[in-house]
Amino acid sequence: MLASRRADAQSCCAGASALTPARLALHEDALVGLQLKASDLYGSFDGGRRYVAASAGAKELDFEQDLAGSVRVLKRGQLSAIVPMVETFRSVPGLSEAGGDLGDLQLGARWDFTISGSSVIVPGIALAAGVMLPTGRAPEVATKPLGTDATGTGALQASAALAFEQTFGPWLVNVTGAAAWRAPRIVGELHSRQGLQFVASAAGGYSFASGPVLALTLAYTAELDATINGELIPGSGRAATRIGIAGGLPLSDLWRMQGSLATDVPIHFLGWNQPASAALTLMILRSWS
Amino acid sequence: MIRATLFLLVFPTIVACAPPRRAPSRLPEATLLASDGPRRLAEIVEPGHVTVIEFFSAECPCQTAHDDRLRQLAVAYRDRGVDVVAVDSEAGASTDRARNEALSRRYPFPILADPTGALADALGAEFATYTVVVDRRGAVRYRGGIDSDRTHVTRDASLWVRDAVDRLLVGADPDPIEAEALGCALRRR
Numbered sequence: 001m002l003a004s005r006r007a008d009a010q011s012c013c014a015g016a017s018a019l020t021p022a023r024l025a026l027h028e029d030a031l032v033g034l035q036l037k038a039s040d041l042y043g044s045f046d047g048g049r050r051y052v053a054a055s056a057g058a059k060e061l062d063f064e065q066d067l068a069g070s071v072r073v074l075k076r077g078q079l080s081a082i083v084p085m086v087e088t089f090r091s092v093p094g095l096s097e098a099g100g101d102l103g104d105l106q107l108g109a110r111w112d113f114t115i116s117g118s119s120v121i122v123p124g125i126a127l128a129a130g131v132m133l134p135t136g137r138a139p140e141v142a143t144k145p146l147g148t149d150a151t152g153t154g155a156l157q158a159s160a161a162l163a164f165e166q167t168f169g170p171w172l173v174n175v176t177g178a179a180a181w182r183a184p185r186i187v188g189e190l191h192s193r194q195g196l197q198f199v200a201s202a203a204g205g206y207s208f209a210s211g212p213v214l215a216l217t218l219a220y221t222a223e224l225d226a227t228i229n230g231e232l233i234p235g236s237g238r239a240a241t242r243i244g245i246a247g248g249l250p251l252s253d254l255w256r257m258q259g260s261l262a263t264d265v266p267i268h269f270l271g272w273n274q275p276a277s278a279a280l281t282l283m284i285l286r287s288w289s
Numbered sequence: 290m291i292r293a294t295l296f297l298l299v300f301p302t303i304v305a306c307a308p309p310r311r312a313p314s315r316l317p318e319a320t321l322l323a324s325d326g327p328r329r330l331a332e333i334v335e336p337g338h339v340t341v342i343e344f345f346s347a348e349c350p351c352q353t354a355h356d357d358r359l360r361q362l363a364v365a366y367r368d369r370g371v372d373v374v375a376v377d378s379e380a381g382a383s384t385d386r387a388r389n390e391a392l393s394r395r396y397p398f399p400i401l402a403d404p405t406g407a408l409a410d411a412l413g414a415e416f417a418t419y420t421v422v423v424d425r426r427g428a429v430r431y432r433g434g435i436d437s438d439r440t441h442v443t444r445d446a447s448l449w450v451r452d453a454v455d456r457l458l459v460g461a462d463p464d465p466i467e468a469e470a471l472g473c474a475l476r477r478r
Contacts, residue, residue: 026473026474027439027469027471115474116474117473117474117476118415118474118475118476118477119380119476119477119478120380120381120476120477120478121478169348170348209350209353211350211440250440250441252441252443253438253439253440253441253443253471289439289469289471
């Protein structure tokens with residue numbers, strides 16, 4: 001019997017990068033991309049981890065346009081920046097408004113110690129670090145009644161992530177663990193600080209011979225209790241479980257599209273003190289090798 | 290503690306800045322597996338011929354994208370003293386797999402198995418479609434990608450291997466002598 005003509009997309013291609021916006025694929029030296037994001041807030045989880053649907057007449061839609069860029073440094077490293085523009089439409093019975101502005105600037109760095117697919121034993125191992133600068137308008141500075149002109153968290157955030165990735169023929173598996181630290185901020189006379197945040201995520205993807213890649217994603221985010229004026233606030237932590245699909249479509253060696261559809265899982269105990277939303281993203285990228 | 294921190298900061302940079310492994314100007318001693326048994330590389334590279342050695346990956350779409358170009362190269366230059374061979378240095382390489390792949394891709398040239406990856410190591414092949422062009426005297430004169438394309442073959446690509454062969458056939462030096470291979474990472478043990 002003849003061997004299959006199948007050629008499974010490996011790391012020369014954009015498969016793995018479809019999981020992470022603005023991530024350079026193997027052999028790419030730089031890229032720029034435009035990402036469009038729309039999300040619908042349809043409910044929330046309360047302090048008892050119960051899911052509650054949004055009340056009738058209450059609505060929130062969030063939009064974001066991200067300009068992203070990445071450059072390779074040395075052979076295994078890459079630096080990236082994402083500049084977001086954020087808009088929010090919010091309505092409650094009798095009142096609706098929209099607002100937006102520049103969001104929080106994100107800077108990232110990634111170092112690939114090993115490349116996925118280059119060994120049957122050792123997976124791709126990468127360390128990433130990021131900083132989110134509070135360039136957006138913080139909630140406490142917002143002036144509109146429903147706060148739609150708030151476009152940022154108001155606090156500096158630093159994060160680190162360790163990712164393991166491996167290909168098995170056309171299949172791609174990614175497991176990532178991340179932690180984020182938020183700087184304290186002053187709101188009125190209060191000195192508040194969100195707790196450490198931890199994210200565990202996994203993705204499994206399939207690369208089609210013609211180039212597209214499709215992946216299922218799962219992420220669990222947990223955040224420790226916040227502090228106000230140095231006092232721990234019990235029960236103020238947060239948690240969310242998010243599932244989604246992500247895809248990538250190479251248009252040529254230079255251009256590709258990426259997209260994702262993700263939602264919080266509206267099931268009791270899978271969220272905590274957290275709004276529940278569904279988000280759609282679409283990104284077009286141009287790369288240089 | 291300070292020294293340990295400095296080491297952790299500097300070591301990856303040194304590793305990253307280290308020059309890539311370069312193919313030697315002479316071919317190394319190596320034995321490859323053909324369907325009729327082991328063959329020494331020195332027997333495969335025929336004196337007086339220009340030889341194109343391409344590192345092959347069965348699962349890499351970049352490889353498949355270049356199948357036509359490799360076939361055309363082999364056929365167009367066959368009568369001009371140019372030999373093309375592909376080498377499978379990936380984990381699990383075998384003569385069965387090599388034969389089946391060559392048949393299914395209608396390659397007019399053989400794929401030889403390099404199950405230990407010794408030849409890939411010796412010639413600095415890390416990515417699929419990495420190609421070495423050897424001149425009539427057995428010296429490596431070009432190393433790198435087949436061309437500037439990755440998975441989408443274009444008409445305006447720089448045909449590095451073909452150009453190198455053309456220049457060697459008229460007694461000129463290849464230009465460039467080295468280029469990046471844009472294929473998948475060769476899957477090794």
